[in-house]
Structures are given as structure tokens and as C-alpha cells.
Amino acid sequence: MKRFGTRSSAGRTIVGTLAIALAAASLSGCGGPASGNPTAREVDVRQFAVGNYPTDPLDVRSTFHHEATTGKAIALARLADSVVVGPDVDPQFNHNALALSMDSLATAKATQVLAGAVQPALESNGMMFGFSAAASTRAMPKSRQRERPGNFNPFDGAQSDTEASVFNVTVLQFPDPQRAQTAAEQMEAADFAVAADQNVRITLDKQPTAKAHWRPGVPSMAATMAYGQYAVNVYVAQPKPDLDGLRGLAEKVFAAQLPLLDKAPALSPHEIFRLDYDPDGMLRRTLHPKAYYRPHPVSEATHTPRGHLHYADDQATWKQLMDDNGVDRVSTASYGGLLFRARDTEAAAKLWAGIKGTTSDSVEAPANIPDVACSAVPTEETGVLRYAYDPAEGATVYLCSLHYDRYVARVASPQLVDAQQKAAAQYALLANSQFM
Template identity: 55%
Template sequence: MADHTVIGADVDPMFAHTVLSRELAYASGTSMVLADPVQPVLEQNQMVYGYSTAASTEAQNKMSGFELSGNFQPFGGVVVDPAATSFNVTVIQFPDQQHAQAAGEGMEAADFDVAPEQNAHITLDQTIDAKAHWRPGVPSLAATLSDGRYVISVFVQMPTADLNGLRSLADKIFAVQLPLLDRAPGLSNAEMFRLDYDPDAMLRRTLHPAPYLNLESDIEITHTARGYLHNVEAPEAWKPLLDANGVDRVSTAADGGLLFRARDANAALALWSGITTLTPNSAESPGTVPDTDCTRTTNPGNNFPGGGYSAWNHKDKYICTVRYHRYVAQVASDQLVDAQQKAAAQYALLANSQGF
């Protein structure tokens, strides 16, 4: 689902910061992004799964407060910068169109009824089928739209209570999100269990530094470029780099392992060069491993695609970037020699994996 949900840069480059990315496996798991009264609606309509993401024009203060009232919490409970423009998109799949239609209507009604005396129903200018409301004088708007077996919930927040601006932004988000769902394979509960966990053998080509598997969606999995960028705090410099070089698969492994698959060998070279340009402070690279660049950093989370990649150990000081054919990999360690050895192991793994 992350592969088919918008990121901030899809909507506008000004949304340069990721605030939230969360998979929603159960109705009860939506409590940190949707109002509590919405949960019964999801249960009654047999929610299958969902995904929620949020982006902002400003980086969020990690010390910002949390809202725990049970009201609509589109930023995972974080109180975002009121001077920023921010949005959340939550996409939920239901068994069929009928359940999705009922869920969409019920979700809007339940959210509206959190404060029925203050809220006011409104319509969007372009997405005329969406159900929307806002609280006059409050600079935010919520809208819900059913699309086939999916329901899309959009929340937008701006510095001022500009209803036309809020409407325009919500329309823009729907215009980008709807075509992505046209390409999303709706899956039943049974079909989800039969999904190939490692399409295109990406994880088998990725160095696995950890002693055991950690099968979490933001740590050890294969994504498209969009799906991966949901887990990056500041993807604005990385999305163009991945797009320009045709990156169609990204796999991550716990304790600092990552692999990009580019369009071809030439694109991988351009990707490798772009990544090494974005990671200065060069360190010694292993002399026996070609096309390898190592760098020293005090925070690999900030030097690795935009920051926020939860598989990195933040104690690691060294990152090595390796290229082989159409693949570009990164490995990390708190010791340079260990990072160099991991780079050599990753290169060998790629070189020996051409048969599958």
C-alpha cells in the first residue's frame, strides 16, 4: 500500500519533510491517525488493511507535544508547527465497493460528530464526490472519498484559516492519490499471506548485518522507490535522484543494509555518484573493492537518504556506498574497518547473485 500512497513531493516540492508513515493492519491500529469514533465504522465494514502518511513544509520539532484526546490525530499525535502547511493521507482497503462506500460515509459522519456544534459541512471544488468538513476559523479541513474498494481520508492544515486554500490543497492531493490507487492490486486477507516477500530477489542480494530477520515494513522489506521514501524524513533531494535513474526496487535490512536497483549500469553509476556527492567527509575505502566510496558521519540517519531510515544504528559513524552493474548498495558500521569489510561482502554478494 505504501507503494501506492502519495509522498509529500508527489503533491508539491514544498512538502519536503515526512512527519508520519504507518501501516494499518487493524481498525484498532488507526487510533493514532483517525478519531477514535471512526474505529467501529472500520470494524463494521471489515477493513482489510491501510496505510497513513503525513508531510509538512517544515521539519517538526522532536520535542513537540502530543495530542492524546482521542480526536482526529492525523500526524500520529504530534502537534506540528502551526506556521507550516501540512497534510495527512490515509488509504484503507475494504472487501468490496459496497463496504468501502458505507465506510466512507460512516467515517466522515463519525469524525464530524466529534464536534457537531462547531463543524460545518463543505464541498471541494474539484473532488465533488468527497465528503468534507471544517471548523470555521480553524485552519484545517478533513475530507473523505470512496474509490472502488478504497477509502481515502485527507487532512490538510495551513497557517491561516483560508478555506479556499484548504480546499485547493485537498483537491490537489486527491488528484495525485486517485491515479495511484488505479494501479494498486486490491488484496484479500488470504492473498496478503501469499504475497512474495522478496520480489526480484532484492533481499537475497542485500547484505544482512543483523544476526536474525526483523520482518517489519520499514526495516526489512522490498519497496518501490515511493514506498521506500515514506520512511525518509527529508526526501526532497533523493526523490529526483531515484526517479532520474529509474530506481524501481529498494530493499532494506536491519543493522545497516540497503540496496537500490537502477534502470541499468549507466543509471547505477549516476546514482552512485549522486549519493556520494550528498555524503561528504570521505573516509578510506577498501582498496580491493571497485566502485566503493566510504564516508564518516556523526549521524548516519541524517546522511542516509534524507534521514529517518530506522534500520540504521545511530551509533554508526561510517557508511560505504557500493556499485555493481545496475545495483547500488550502502552498508554502515561504527568502525571503519568493519564498514570496509561489509562493503567487500556486499560487493561479493552482488557479483555472485547474477544467476537469480
């Protein structure tokens, strides 16, 4: 089944965005005619150098069709919005360490963050999908070599700073509460059995239904509990093997996570199938070079600010920027743009100024377009925009930021001219979206 059918452009009027406003004129006492010269209220976006990039909203160019696979991707994005980020637990956890989506077609992916021994529990209880996130008090080491010994791999096998405190939260949805409960018990039992002669069972006073264990002398512990149709696993580690400290951190993570799930009730297969792919009209305003939309929990999705923070390295800086300017939605489009919706036009201007302050090394912006700034940055600093081009580690990427009305957008490319064309097209798209 095709996800999109391209609409015919026959009979559709292209909306120009050159708005002409008459200058205010004084009137004579007898009510004479107004006088004055017309002035441009907006630039004429039809004159922008946009290359081959589209400037019409995607829903004008194509029609979305619901499918089970696309619904699952939207459901994963929704779940990411309801999994804690570092600052939700404590401001000191301001470094993102992992964001991983997983679905029922690849339960093995869960073992990239959980113990390999838990996979049978996920399969036998019908795991539907899940999301895992981790945060650290210190930046992750640049080297991201993977090592998966079979026990917990909270950072997808990457090694963290031994002087850091870290946590990982994995939330998995199951078909019903009974299977979620069984899965949680079996997950804990399977992980405990990996080193049964060394592990010790422990309890959490503030989450008495959680099953937990640690290995004396090792500065980490894990706990798992069922919460409705969800199974929630929490892994914590600190520089020293202090059981009280580890227990307290795990309880703090659970306390931040569980209320978020109260606001995101589990979905039935029918509800997953019918999820709205663009309920706030964000994706239609986001630069999307392709002629169709295929949902992806990271590269083609709409998120809350929390969901977006999973893909930002410096979570404290980006959380502050979004909080201060009332950002409520963030969208991304594969090989396209990243779009923020701020409280109002004034807040968007402040957000744009703040985002510009996160980069240096300014380069030439596209000509004759207001409120656009570009800079050269290492590809590692582009975050979710890595999905907007083919990244090469260590390469220079050109990043352009712009604002229009209450929206702030970012685009990226390894080629400056391409980044400028993307920025021009994104600006024109935001203008055109006001009328289409």
C-alpha cells in the same frame, strides 16, 4: 509454522568471483597463437574482510514459506508504493512528515493519525490494512514529543511548523466496496461529532462523493471518501484559516492519490497469502545477516521509488536522484543493507556519486574494494537504515555506500569496522548474486 527451512550446503558448489580474462593479442598473418598475460576483470571477493556477514544470496541459504502474516506485511509494502508522497502533489511538499503502516490486528494504530472516535467504524467494517503518509513544506521540528487530544493526529501526535502547509493521506482497504463506503461515512460522522457544535460540513467540487468538514477559524480540514474497496482520508492544514485554500489543497491531494489506487487493485485474502516476497530478485541481492526472511513493510521489503520516499526526510533530493538515474526498485533487509537498482551500470555510477554528495565527514572505506565510500553522520540522517542497527538519537553512525553493476547499496553501523565489514559483504554478495 516456520517461515524458512535452512538448505543444506552439501553438494552445492560455491561460486568464486575471480574472473580471469585474456588480454587481447595480435595474430600473425599465418594465424599464429595469441599471446598476452591474464588480467583480473573483477576483484577476488573471497579475500574481503566480511567478518561474520554472509556473502551468498538469502534464497541460496534458506527457503521462504507463505503465511497469512507475512503476506499482510508484503501487502502493506505494496500499498505504500501506491500512497502519494509530497512531490506527487506539489514540489513544495518536499519534507516527509510521517509513514505509518497498520493492519487489522491493531486498528488502534489508525487512531495515531485519525481521530480516536473512528476506531469502531474500522473494526465493525472489517478493516484489512492501511497506510498513512504526510508531507510538509517545511522540515518537521526536531522535538517529536507526542500529544494525542483525540481529534486528528496527522503526524502521530507530533506538532508541525505552524508556518507550513501540510497534508496527510490515510488509505484503508476493506473486504468489499459496500463496507468501504459504510466505513468512510461512519469515519466522517465520528470525527464530525467530536466537536459537532463547532464543525461545519463542506463539499469538494472536484470530489463530490467526499464527505468533509472544517471548524471556522481553524486552519485545517478533513475529508473522507470511499474508492472501490478503499476508504481514503485526507487532512490538510495551512498557516491561515482560508477555506478556499484548504478545499483546493484537499482536492489536489485526492487528484494525485486516486489514480495511484487504480494501479493497485484491492487484494483478496487468497491473493495476500500468495504474494511474491521478491519478484525482482532484489532481496536476494541485499545484505541480510539473518538466516531467514520475515517480511516487514519497512525493514524487510521491496519498494518502488515512491514507496521508499516515504522513509526519506528530504523527498525532493532523493526523488531527483532516483528519477535521474532510472531507479525502479529499492529493497531493505533488517540489520542489513539498502539496495537501489538503477537503469544500467552507468546510471548506477552516477547515482552512487549523487548519494555520496548527500553526506560529508568522510572516513576510511574498507581496503582493496572498488567504488566504496564511507562517512560519519548523525543517526537521524540514516533514514530507513535505522533498521540496520540499534539506533541512539544523536549518536554518530558510520554510513558506507557502494555500487556494483547496476546496483547501489548502503549499509550503516555505530562501529566503523562493522560498517566496513557490511560494505565488503554487500559488495561480495552483489558479485556472487550474478552467478547464483
